[in-house]
Amino acid sequence: MTDGKSEQLAKAGRFSIRYGEDVIAYALRLQPQRQASSVAIHVESSGRVLVDAPVGATQTAVAQAVKKRASWIAQHVAEAKARLEHVRQREYTSGESVHYLGRRYRLRVKVDPASASSCRLRGGYLEVSVQRRAIQDVQAVMAAWLRHRAGEVLRERLDTIARRLRWVAVPPPMRLQWMRVQWGSCSPRGRITLHPALVQAPRDCIDYVVLHELCHLASHDHSPKFYRLLDRHMPGWRAVKSRLDGMAEELLRQ
Numbered sequence: 001m002t003d004g005k006s007e008q009l010a011k012a013g014r015f016s017i018r019y020g021e022d023v024i025a026y027a028l029r030l031q032p033q034r035q036a037s038s039v040a041i042h043v044e045s046s047g048r049v050l051v052d053a054p055v056g057a058t059q060t061a062v063a064q065a066v067k068k069r070a071s072w073i074a075q076h077v078a079e080a081k082a083r084l085e086h087v088r089q090r091e092y093t094s095g096e097s098v099h100y101l102g103r104r105y106r107l108r109v110k111v112d113p114a115s116a117s118s119c120r121l122r123g124g125y126l127e128v129s130v131q132r133r134a135i136q137d138v139q140a141v142m143a144a145w146l147r148h149r150a151g152e153v154l155r156e157r158l159d160t161i162a163r164r165l166r167w168v169a170v171p172p173p174m175r176l177q178w179m180r181v182q183w184g185s186c187s188p189r190g191r192i193t194l195h196p197a198l199v200q201a202p203r204d205c206i207d208y209v210v211l212h213e214l215c216h217l218a219s220h221d222h223s224p225k226f227y228r229l230l231d232r233h234m235p236g237w238r239a240v241k242s243r244l245d246g247m248a249e250e251l252l253r254q
Ligand SMILES: [Zn+2]
Pocket: 212, 216, 222
């Protein structure tokens, strides 16, 4: 313990430990407000490992904390990499499939330097016209189109369903936001946030999410009262929800 070398104070920067065959690399940050001896480890969605330690922690203590959770870290890094792999599959080229209101369309990319970019459904195709052949351009045009459609479709479903519910006097304000872990949320002040990618899901799935959030206007938590309302207005919601859960990864692919 008194060995000067092993008691070296930790400094911020990049480090690594060996874990079986693997090397776990991590970025160490020092936080003055952190309690002595508490080390926090996060794995970002990119797979980057961040370690937060108090100022004054020793290099050995930090490495030990990382080692102790090495299997957890390795698992989360592997998951993040697998997710990225999946995301990379979308290339925004003709022939790829795109969902809209639960239907599968084929993407058709046209390059026309002379006309403004556009996006529209035509037969079984989602036709995207761009001025140059660049993935970012196709992605941006498609994302803008989906967001626009989401604004119209989700607002309409929200208004229609809200009108049927006794506890909703006026359809609540709505906004669209790309969220990491949920399709919708309801603020304490009654504003409903919906994920724009929800417009790709089948209509009953959209209605389930909208109804779920509207039920939160009557009951803010997932109380028995909340589930009674949900059951009454959509008796088959559990099956609809599990169908939506099964599609999530596909619909959230960018
Ligand atoms: Zn909820």
